[in-house]
Amino acid sequence: MAFNDSNQNHLCNIGGALTVDGHVDELICENWSKNILSRKNVWTDSFGRNSFTFGNAWYVLLEKGLLHKYHAESQLKNQLIEELHGYLDAMLAAKDYLAPPEDFRDIDVPLISRSEKLGPFWCWSGVHLSKSNRGGSAHADFEGLSPYPERIFSPDTRAFSALLSIQKPAWGGGLKVWEGRMQGDHTDEMWKQHLCSTNTTIYNYPTGTLTIIDSFLVHQILPAFTWGNRFRMVGVMHFLFHETPHPHWEYWF
Ligand SMILES: O=C(O)CCC(=O)C(=O)O
Numbered sequence: 001m002a003f004n005d006s007n008q009n010h011l012c013n014i015g016g017a018l019t020v021d022g023h024v025d026e027l028i029c030e031n032w033s034k035n036i037l038s039r040k041n042v043w044t045d046s047f048g049r050n051s052f053t054f055g056n057a058w059y060v061l062l063e064k065g066l067l068h069k070y071h072a073e074s075q076l077k078n079q080l081i082e083e084l085h086g087y088l089d090a091m092l093a094a095k096d097y098l099a100p101p102e103d104f105r106d107i108d109v110p111l112i113s114r115s116e117k118l119g120p121f122w123c124w125s126g127v128h129l130s131k132s133n134r135g136g137s138a139h140a141d142f143e144g145l146s147p148y149p150e151r152i153f154s155p156d157t158r159a160f161s162a163l164l165s166i167q168k169p170a171w172g173g174g175l176k177v178w179e180g181r182m183q184g185d186h187t188d189e190m191w192k193q194h195l196c197s198t199n200t201t202i203y204n205y206p207t208g209t210l211t212i213i214d215s216f217l218v219h220q221i222l223p224a225f226t227w228g229n230r231f232r233m234v235g236v237m238h239f240l241f242h243e244t245p246h247p248h249w250e251y252w253f
Helices: 025-038 058-063 069-080 088-099 114-118 149-153 188-196
Strands: 017-020 045-048 051-054 111-113 128-131 159-167 175-181 200-203 210-214 215-219 233-241 247-253
Touching: 017 200, 025 128, 025 159, 025 233, 045 058, 058 069, 069 088, 088 159, 088 200, 088 210, 111 114, 114 247, 175 188, 175 210, 188 215, 188 247
Parallel strands: 111 247
Antiparallel strands: 017 210, 045 051, 051 128, 128 233, 159 210, 159 233, 175 200, 175 215, 233 247
């Protein structure tokens, strides 16, 4: 259980993080890994050094200057994800662990894809694949909030990142998460101080475990070592709570 499993109902609240052990059976993960490995021809190159995505990630193509590619290929990539039987449902089931604001706890807040809301240009989910590396940079997941920039600066924003470990590398490759939310308007000095904090939790990502974090928590992929056909594979879906025009969770990748 995480440092900030925010209440006894096992719901991830603002500033929280939690893990759901055995969210997906290991055998199912193994089948997904095999399927993904057999389809190398459709992988998207991420940032070189043996890192790829099965599907397209908004922030990756944004950072690579390839947004047109993300939007042009979204329907194709959603189809790809649908063909990974059971995967999308497993990611969408993360909703059961997301805490809406108190006033909405007694209703079943629906899920709506960004592609349904903003047009068929957005991806639903995808899987990050990487080989041995020195780890990632410490960051919070603000990019996906760009259609609603004011939400990047609000302490009330309920945005969560759901991370499903599908295949572990031979060694390492977990996630380090810093306690305490950061916002897009926090100064460089505040970021520097935050990163010096030792209030961190390491998530080791056993296969089939779902980890959910408030997207405003700074996190960092840890160094990994692996070989052969064994990749670090992590499924990702992002969620944002909206109160208007009716309460719903929007999701995208
Ligand atoms: O691969 C992971 O464990 C986390 C991915 C991540 O940090 C991100 O998508 O922003």
